[in-house]
Amino acid sequence: MKFGLIGNGAIATYVRHGLEQRGHQLGALLLRPERVAEPDAEQSVPRVAAISDLPADLDLMIDCAGHVALRDHGPGLLRSGRDLVTVSIGAMADQQVADELLQAAGEGGATLHLASGAIGGLDVLRAANAGTLTSVRYVGRKPPKGWVGSRAEDLLDLAAITDRPETHFTGSARQAALAYPKNANVAAAVALAGIGFDRTQVELIADPGVSANIHEVQATGDFGRFDIRIAGQALPGNPRSSALAAMSVISTVEQIVSPMRF
Incomplete structure (x- = not known):
């Protein structure tokens, strides 16, 4: 190709x-x-x-x-x-x-x-959405320095967060994606796979206790309950770029050209 x-x-x-x-x-x-x-x-x-x-x-x-x-x-x-x-x-x-x-x-x-980006489990959300999804919640945690260059800088003193996590956003996936265009692609992916931008709830946290970018999704519905947690690493040499996001692009292309698809 x-x-x-x-x-x-x-x-x-x-x-x-x-x-x-x-x-x-x-x-x-x-x-x-x-x-x-x-x-x-x-x-x-x-x-x-x-x-x-x-x-x-x-x-x-x-x-x-x-x-x-x-x-x-x-x-x-x-x-x-x-x-x-x-x-x-x-x-x-x-x-x-x-x-x-x-x-x-x-x-x-x-x-x-x-492409699914830095999150997994979207196949489960898509499948569950064929029934009735009651709620979907995404929580994104990054070290304080991981939010540098985002709206979080206007809300928190990121350099001073050393003892406990600080939440700097709660709202819908639509609000998160529009307010954090470089940091909320995962929230958007979860929303599109599940119950949409306006019903998917999002919380974004600056957490000095983590060294990786943590993505957590919780969903409930008539299928049961779904919980997933991913600790994602950055690409070598670029702390703001997710390795899994880049890998997901390659995986998407390989699915496109494959005679067999999941």
Whole structure:
């Protein structure tokens, strides 16, 4: 398969190398205009700033560049008939963005594939949602430094949190995804797999007692009760990028091309 990547940060680099090791070929990088001309030790593929400049023979596009990139490029790619994998699930909390992406996919006869990101167990939520899900709650814990650069900095003195956990957000998954665009993709994934953005409850915590990013999901319904806890590690060299999020993109692509799917 020949694929294109949106972005060239830590997750995109991991995905690129992982897919190339599995025999797939990178055909292009879609980047912000100011990054197209930046020096690159791996200048073996076209680097473009516009969808119209992408090679015509790409089988799939993969978004690893965040909410803004999905909003800016997603509709055009889908409308052009290209399938798209994204890990920027939180962007779907903006109903206008979600509607535009789905409409563009319908117009182009393309599919938007949502990578699960840094969480697991979404298959259980999807299955349980075929019955009646009564409640779904997501709790995200990170070390205080893991919230640097987010809205939490405006609410807490992160450097002073050394003794006990401090909650800096409680609300719906929609509110969390919109307020924390770089930190709440997991909340969005849980919401989309289960009872939706407005009914899924979220709590975000700065916890000096943890060294990993902790994701906890609790769900109840007529299926019974579901509890999952994941302690996720970051990608080497980038403490803000989840290793499992990058791995989930590779797994999604492998599912797309496989003759057998879970």
